[in-house]
Amino acid sequence: MDGSEFREHRPFDAVVAEMGTDPVQELYDELLDSSTNLGAVDLAELLAQEPQSVMRNNDDSFQLFRIGDAVAGRNVHAAMLDAAHLSRTI
Template sequence: MNSDVDGRTLLEQPWDVVIVATGGTPAPPRIPGAGLVHDTWDVLAGARRLQGRVMVYDDHGGNQALDAVEALVRGGSTVEVVTPERMLSPDAGSLTASGYFSSFAENGVAVTVLRRMRAVARTPEGLEVEPGVDGSGFREHRAFDAVVAEMGTDPVQELYDEVRDSSTNLGAVDFAELLSRKPSR
């Protein structure tokens, strides 16, 4: 609890049950130039205070990108939110989404749908983003001062991978047994 543990420590102790819950990290875009892209976690935590024209790319569909857009607008940025979906943030509830969209309209946030981010490159004008349309060869090039992406979460799984083969259940959880407090097989 609230301490670092390695696989050796877990395997040497006579534990009755070990639950590995290591969390995750922001998933990066898997495109050329991904190192130039900030994640929404840093924007929301205040670790990145971006200025100027900022593109927020949402390939996740929840509230995270919408929250980042609001934080950027409050910080004085001009924001465009881009998504490969047919609609913005399909997993955000309609009541919640209406508040975001009102805020976006009041703050001049542009919304572009049906564009997948294909690449980012540094140019003398800033960052050049190459959005495209899925199933098409269409590409365009757009300039921004910063790019933020919400791609979901990648699991931190090194510890899980290290101890899985030594576990009695090989990492598979039988939830009925777990909830009934029966020993895992």
């Protein structure tokens, strides 16, 4: 259901439903304020495959990144590529 009142009844042999994706971001939100980068990514460093140097919170010790479908509706390959780029310099 998409929230509209539109209804149509027709016979079909098969139905494929694409319902989209909604990121589950509760854990990300919970960790965000405790991360050193506050979730920020330096895109120039990312594309150059350099370590992420964004420092917005000196009181904590871990970086936090959102990847894959948590960024936008994409596929598993995009998530793997994001993870590879971000972790390559660790």
